[in-house]
Amino acid sequence: MIKAILIFNNHGKPRLIRFYQYFAEDMQQQIIRETFHLVSKRDDNVCNFLEGGSLIGGSDYKLIYRHYATLYFVFCVDSSESELGILDLIQVFVETLDKCFENVCELDLIFHMDKVHYILQEVVMGGMVLETNMNEIVAQVELQNRMEKSEFVFISRM
Amino acid sequence: MSPSVRLQEMIRVIRSARTQCEERGVIQRECAAIRAQFRQADNVGRSHNLAKLLYVHMLGYPAHFGQMECVRLIASPRYSEKRVGYLGAMMLLDEKQDASLLITNSIKNDLSHSNQYVQSLALCTLACMGSAEMCRDLAPEIDRLLRTSNSYIKKKAALCAVHIVRKVPELGELFTTAAHSLLSEKNHGVLHGAVVLITELCEQNPESLAQFRKVVPELVHIMKGLVMSGYSPEHNVAGISDPFLQVRILRLLRILGRNNDTASDAMNDLLAQVATNTDSSKTAGSAVLYETVLTIMDIKSESGLRVLAVNILGRFLLNNDRNIRYISMMSLQKIVQTDHNAVQRHRGTIVDCLKDPDASVKRRALELSLALVSAVNIRSMMKELLLFLSSCPPELRAQAASGIFSAAERYAPSQRWHIDTILHVLTTAGADVRDETVPNLIQLITTANELHSYTVHKLYRALVADISQSLVQVACWCVGEYGDLLLRAECDDTEPVQVTEDDVLDALETVLQSHMSSPATRGFALTATMKLSTRITHNVDRIRSIVSIYGSCIDLELQQRAVEYNALFKKYDHMRAAVLERMPVIDKTSPGHSKGEMTAGPVQERDQTQKQPAVETVSQESTNQASNLLDLLSSSDDAPQSTPAQPHSLDACPTSSSSPEGDLLDLLGGLDLMPAPSLTVYEKNGVTLRLQCDRQMDTGVSITLSASNSTDGDITQFNLQAAVPKCVQLQMKAPSGDVLPARAAGQLTQAILLKNPNKVGLRMRVRVSYCSQGTNYQDTVQIDSFPSVAWQ
Numbered sequence: 001m002i003k004a005i006l007i008f009n010n011h012g013k014p015r016l017i018r019f020y021q022y023f024a025e026d027m028q029q030q031i032i033r034e035t036f037h038l039v040s041k042r043d044d045n046v047c048n049f050l051e052g053g054s055l056i057g058g059s060d061y062k063l064i065y066r067h068y069a070t071l072y073f074v075f076c077v078d079s080s081e082s083e084l085g086i087l088d089l090i091q092v093f094v095e096t097l098d099k100c101f102e103n104v105c106e107l108d109l110i111f112h113m114d115k116v117h118y119i120l121q122e123v124v125m126g127g128m129v130l131e132t133n134m135n136e137i138v139a140q141v142e143l144q145n146r147m148e149k150s151e152f153v154f155i156s157r158m
Numbered sequence: 159m160s161p162s163v164r165l166q167e168m169i170r171v172i173r174s175a176r177t178q179c180e181e182r183g184v185i186q187r188e189c190a191a192i193r194a195q196f197r198q199a200d201n202v203g204r205s206h207n208l209a210k211l212l213y214v215h216m217l218g219y220p221a222h223f224g225q226m227e228c229v230r231l232i233a234s235p236r237y238s239e240k241r242v243g244y245l246g247a248m249m250l251l252d253e254k255q256d257a258s259l260l261i262t263n264s265i266k267n268d269l270s271h272s273n274q275y276v277q278s279l280a281l282c283t284l285a286c287m288g289s290a291e292m293c294r295d296l297a298p299e300i301d302r303l304l305r306t307s308n309s310y311i312k313k314k315a316a317l318c319a320v321h322i323v324r325k326v327p328e329l330g331e332l333f334t335t336a337a338h339s340l341l342s343e344k345n346h347g348v349l350h351g352a353v354v355l356i357t358e359l360c361e362q363n364p365e366s367l368a369q370f371r372k373v374v375p376e377l378v379h380i381m382k383g384l385v386m387s388g389y390s391p392e393h394n395v396a397g398i399s400d401p402f403l404q405v406r407i408l409r410l411l412r413i414l415g416r417n418n419d420t421a422s423d424a425m426n427d428l429l430a431q432v433a434t435n436t437d438s439s440k441t442a443g444s445a446v447l448y449e450t451v452l453t454i455m456d457i458k459s460e461s462g463l464r465v466l467a468v469n470i471l472g473r474f475l476l477n478n479d480r481n482i483r484y485i486s487m488m489s490l491q492k493i494v495q496t497d498h499n500a501v502q503r504h505r506g507t508i509v510d511c512l513k514d515p516d517a518s519v520k521r522r523a524l525e526l527s528l529a530l531v532s533a534v535n536i537r538s539m540m541k542e543l544l545l546f547l548s549s550c551p552p553e554l555r556a557q558a559a560s561g562i563f564s565a566a567e568r569y570a571p572s573q574r575w576h577i578d579t580i581l582h583v584l585t586t587a588g589a590d591v592r593d594e595t596v597p598n599l600i601q602l603i604t605t606a607n608e609l610h611s612y613t614v615h616k617l618y619r620a621l622v623a624d625i626s627q628s629l630v631q632v633a634c635w636c637v638g639e640y641g642d643l644l645l646r647a648e649c650d651d652t653e654p655v656q657v658t659e660d661d662v663l664d665a666l667e668t669v670l671q672s673h674m675s676s677p678a679t680r681g682f683a684l685t686a687t688m689k690l691s692t693r694i695t696h697n698v699d700r701i702r703s704i705v706s707i708y709g710s711c712i713d714l715e716l717q718q719r720a721v722e723y724n725a726l727f728k729k730y731d732h733m734r735a736a737v738l739e740r741m742p743v744i745d746k747t748s749p750g751h752s753k754g755e756m757t758a759g760p761v762q763e764r765d766q767t768q769k770q771p772a773v774e775t776v777s778q779e780s781t782n783q784a785s786n787l788l789d790l791l792s793s794s795d796d797a798p799q800s801t802p803a804q805p806h807s808l809d810a811c812p813t814s815s816s817s818p819e820g821d822l823l824d825l826l827g828g829l830d831l832m833p834a835p836s837l838t839v840y841e842k843n844g845v846t847l848r849l850q851c852d853r854q855m856d857t858g859v860s861i862t863l864s865a866s867n868s869t870d871g872d873i874t875q876f877n878l879q880a881a882v883p884k885c886v887q888l889q890m891k892a893p894s895g896d897v898l899p900a901r902a903a904g905q906l907t908q909a910i911l912l913k914n915p916n917k918v919g920l921r922m923r924v925r926v927s928y929c930s931q932g933t934n935y936q937d938t939v940q941i942d943s944f945p946s947v948a949w950q
Contacts, residue, residue, distance in 0.1 A: 014217065018249075022252040022254070043515070046516035046517070046519075047484045047519060051518060082405045082409075082445055083485060084444055085402055085405050087445075089402070113216065114212070114245065117245055121245075125281075125285050125318075126318070129350070130347070130350075132350075132395075133393060135392055147237055
């Protein structure tokens with residue numbers, strides 16, 4: 001099970017946080033800080049798996065992260081997930097974001113936080129991997145956005 | 159106008175704040191505005207407000223006032239508002255909040271909505287934060303959705319079902335048939351969801367596991383299709399066709415094939431095929447291969463296949479990509495118990511990984527190396543491990559140190575090697591070892607008779623050079639105990655140190671005065687100094703002066719020791735040599751004792767006369783009994799006397815009150831659980847005192863005195879004192895309290911240990927004193943006959 005998905009930048013500012021297990025608000029912020037602390041110390045040519053944090057889930061969890069330009073994408077998983085699979089999943093997620101936002105950059109994530117959440121909802125649901133086919137994900141997100149837009153057109157005409 | 163423009167405005171404003179304080183101010187203003195708008199009845203921009211609130215929540219500011227708004231938005235008919243409402247529910251609500259119950263109805267309605275996206279929102283929310291009650295309510299709905307024809311909904315319903323099964327395992331049976339039928343789907347998303355659901359059902363319930371074994375041929379068929387199919391653009395990741403689904407199916411096959419021959423047979427061909435055909439140059443292929451290897455090792459596969467699997471792992475281990483190396487070490491860890499020899503072949507590579515600059519790889523290599531230590535390779539492995547310890551990252555030190563200790567204990571080829579290894583670890587990583595190492599090491603040293611002079615020489619050198627507390631404690635103890643060997647300066651195994659008595663005393667005094675010594679260490683040093691008074695010839699006066707200085711020390715423990723040692727010098731000089739002689743070999747305690755289970759409370763010993771020092775160990779208890787009891791003893795006709803105290807036997811216990819472990823004299827050893835008859839020994843004024851023999855040992859017995867009160871008022875200041883004939887030793891543990899509640903509402907117990915090495919008849923005199931309804935009472939009871947088990 002995926003316990004949390006965190007995206008933060010090189011200075012530790014959170015860009016997207018999604019927890020699939022209940023934590024109180026201050027615990028959530030503490031987890032973000034601790035994760036940033038662990039991940040930022042890593043060199044660029046070491047492996048993408050980290051153990052040793054203590055806040056989430058006790059002992060059965062590891063952090064799988066990828067560093068893209070200014071952002072860290074961190075998935076916090078337990079032992080029931082395949083580590084290399086999650087690594088690929090991060091790649092799929094980022095490529096999906098790229099397709100949805102057209103050459104996605106950090107500012108896109110900042111200003112369209114809700115949209116990123118909706119895209120993530122198509123990939124991971126309830127801590128489990130839902131869909132890994134990028135085209136399928138993008139198609140569904142498009143349809144949903146179109147539906148939302150059509151409502152607003154209707155309302156603004158009123 | 160696009161829906162979140164106001165959100166973007168707010169974000170822009172927040173980002174332009176230059177200081178944290180400014181940002182807080184902006185956010186507070188925004189939150190106040192949002193709260194005001196929430197209170198208005200109808201509002202076009204409701205969804206924007208909630209979106210803004212969620213952004214603020216992500217930054218870490220409180221957002222609980224948005225919970226009711228989420229509920230309202232979810233109930234709205236408009237999709238845009240529902241969307242934000244559900245997102246808010248997933249971020250802000252959880253089953254502990256009351257508001258979460260209110261959305262159950264909305265979710266129920268939305269699950270049967272005509273629009274599939276509304277349905278999917280409801281499913282998503284249920285899967286994220288559905289409580290057990292919600293799951294129970296909505297499970298039939300989910301089951302219905304599992305049978306629709308819409309694959310988008312089906313895959314979401316499958317994962318929702320997994321969440322329900324996790325929360326309420328009994329509902330698993332509801333989904334079993336649906337799960338079966340989902341396996342014949344073509345859509346990969348649905349297949350994936352179905353496999354996850356079946357995996358969860360099998361993990362929860364062994365009966366489902368037996369049922370789903372029939373599905374193995376179907377799964378094999380699907381896998382074959384994936385592996386052998388050509389290039390299919392929609393599921394392709396780096397040349398592998400839907401590796402995510404392959405990995406899931408392999409995992410499920412592993413669960414189904416475990417401990418089951420028929421299922422394992424059905425999979426053998428497939429696993430061989432996957433193992434040979436998958437291209438592992440990219441991560442996707444490696445992921446599939448890795449799962450295959452784990453599955454092969456876990457099921458009852460044929461030996462050829464196992465060899466293939468271990469070879470694949472070996473190849474992984476030599477791969478340049480660090481991720482692959484990490485993964486292979488993880489999988490080797492899983493199989494090291496069962497296929498130990500196969501993993502031993504790769505020991506060289508694993509030990510090399512200890513030197514890898516990557517901390518994660520180091521951690522894996524350390525665990526694996528510790529698992530690979532065996533009697534054959536202990537010397538070479540220990541060399542590598544000690545080398546690693548000196549350069550390892552700080553977070554791994556404690557683990558490495560404890561791993562080295564347990565490995566050394568199990569496979570030490572000689573005692574000298576064992577002591578050397580422990581000393582090496584203490585000098586390199588002394589700050590990170592656990593407290594138990596000190597008594598364990600001391601016990602080890604006492605058993606190694608021939609090595610005493612060697613050990614004390616090495617430790618003396620370490621004492622002068624080092625400051626880590628564990629090492630200093632052990633060194634002080636050794637110098638105190640074997641100081642004469644040190645001064646004689648003869649040693650076979652190592653270069654003897656030419657020290658004078660002054661040097662040794664200097665070293666101990668430095669420890670006593672150093673700011674870096676913990677109170678426990680100072681205690682060790684003081685006792686060691688005292689012990690040296692019998693082992694050296696010239697500087698006894700110096701020792702006396704050192705000891706008397708500490709008689710006014712602020713630390714209670716040190717002060718008590720110093721006062722007692724002073725008394726030993728002044729009044730009981732004739733006994734000093736006997737008291738401070740060499741310690742007997744200490745018995746190794748069972749693991750239960752050394753882990754901190756307190757089987758013995760504070761041990762207090764009774765002495766002949768009032769002035770004689772009573773040495774106390776681990777936890778201090780207020781002892782007002784000493785003087786009163788001694789009056790009792792001196793006044794009786796039998797002149798019962800207890801044997802002289804043996805303080806030296808208690809020296810070994812580290813006096814740090816933090817760890818009650820290390821009760822090296824296992825006084826209550828020997829578990830003879832005989833039925834314990836009880837005897838009423840005193841009954842007066844409503845107070846009943848009963849005696850019960852708990853345990854019988856070769857040389858003694860442990861009894862419990864329990865008191866109860868049948869009057870209407872509480873009895874306070876209840877106190878028991880006991881005396882025994884000479885040649886019998888008495889030790890009283892701490893009473894459970896000193897108040898007897900009225901009307902036998904509770905009991906007081908006190909345990910007493912009698913040591914009877916000469917096997918004389920056991921007799922005991924007990925004085926009971928208490929205060930009942932304002933009057934003080936005191937009575938004496940003679941117990942001549944113990945319940946029969948007391949007689950040998």
